[in-house]
Amino acid sequence: MQVQKSFEQHQTGTLYLIPTPIGNLQDISQRALSALAEVDLIAAEDTRHTQQLLNHFEITTKQTSFHEHNWQHKIPELICILQDGQSIGQVSDAGMPSISDPGKELVAAAIEADIPVVPLPGPSAGIVALIASGLVPQPFYFHGFLSRKKNEQMAELAELKERRETVILYEAPHRLIFTLSNLVKVIGPDRSLVVARELTKRYEEFLRGAAGEILDWVQNHSVRGEFVIMIAGNSAPDVTESEEAVPVVEAVGKLVAQGLKPNAAIKQIARERQLERQSVYRAYHQLEEES
Ligand code: SAM
Numbered sequence: 315m316q317v318q319k320s321f322e323q324h325q326t327g328t329l330y331l332i333p334t335p336i337g338n339l340q341d342i343s344q345r346a347l348s349a350l351a352e353v354d355l356i357a358a359e360d361t362r363h364t365q366q367l368l369n370h371f372e373i374t375t376k377q378t379s380f381h382e383h384n385w386q387h388k389i390p391e392l393i394c395i396l397q398d399g400q401s402i403g404q405v406s407d408a409g410m411p412s413i414s415d416p417g418k419e420l421v422a423a424a425i426e427a428d429i430p431v432v433p434l435p436g437p438s439a440g441i442v443a444l445i446a447s448g449l450v451p452q453p454f455y456f457h458g459f460l461s462r463k464k465n466e467q468m469a470e471l472a473e474l475k476e477r478r479e480t481v482i483l484y485e486a487p488h489r490l491i492f493t494l495s496n497l498v499k500v501i502g503p504d505r506s507l508v509v510a511r512e513l514t515k516r517y518e519e520f521l522r523g524a525a526g527e528i529l530d531w532v533q534n535h536s537v538r539g540e541f542v543i544m545i546a547g548n549s550a551p552d553v554t555e556s557e558e559a560v561p562v563v564e565a566v567g568k569l570v571a572q573g574l575k576p577n578a579a580i581k582q583i584a585r586e587r588q589l590e591r592q593s594v595y596r597a598y599h600q601l602e603e604e605s
Contacts, residue, residue, distance in 0.1 A: 327401040329424045333436025336408045337515035354400035410438040414458040440482040443510035443542035455479040471500040481545040494529045506546035512539035
């Protein structure tokens with residue numbers, strides 16, 4: 315177990331995770347600007363891209379590149395810098411680092427090396443889109459990008475079809491029609507969908523409707539930009555007969571027999587079946603007491 319007191323004195327430097335705007339530069343926070351100016355080094359997904367942001371805010375901090383093609387050899391170097399007592403701010407091109415962007419391996423390595431990891435709040439396209447979607451905001455399931463390969467994408471969509479939570483997907487501009495077509499084939503034309511486009515930018519737009527309608531609209535209009543696709547949760551998922559037949563208490567018992575702690579098993583079953591955790595807890599323990 316590890317306890318991180320983020321703002322106590324440390325022997326090492328700190329790794330700051332700094333979100334950047336997803337379109338509108340005014341969305342950068344005062345704290346993010348201070349962090350960018352005060353860290354010893356910025357580890358950026360694309361240093362040229364981040365330089366534009368730094369120039370705009372007249373920040374002169376040195377940068378190094380840190381992206382999906384060099385993270386393996388960059389991490390030891392960055393950890394040494396942190397161990398030397400210098401601080402690093404990690405940024406991606408837009409939004410939250412680590413969210414469908416580079417970062418998670420550096421975070422894991424820093425935690426492993428007992429280096430404090432301090433996240434700054436800020437924009438992330440999925441959450442920004444979700445709150446204005448009009449769909450149920452929680453629970454939600456953030457999936458990010460689907461596979462680019464058609465068969466794999468269809469298989470992923472088949473799984474997502476059954477989820478009761480609102481599903482959040484990211485998609486690249488040139489793949490929107492491809493993905494929406496597959497989505498309509500697998501999930502059907504009637505499921506409610508919201509496509510959020512160009513969030514925080516001048517041409518921000520929300521398409522809300524049935525999946526089939528939205529596909530039609532997108533095919534008949536020239537829609538450019540960046541997209542978040544949100545799928546309304548399935549209110550009547552296909553539960554296999556065997557799953558349905560297993561009473562809650564037995565389902566918890568099965569997980570416990572597989573080695574899960576009772577509370578973890580209760581939590582999992584409550585989540586899967588959308589039940590109150592307390593009622594599953596009571597049912598399970600009552601039955602235990604009776605037997
Ligand atoms: N780290 C980012 C975040 O926290 O949202 C996501 C980076 S991911 C590489 C880029 C994808 O995020 C885009 O393809 C798009 O799906 C979504 N995205 C980013 N900015 C957006 C915007 N302004 N409007 C709509 N979607 C956006």
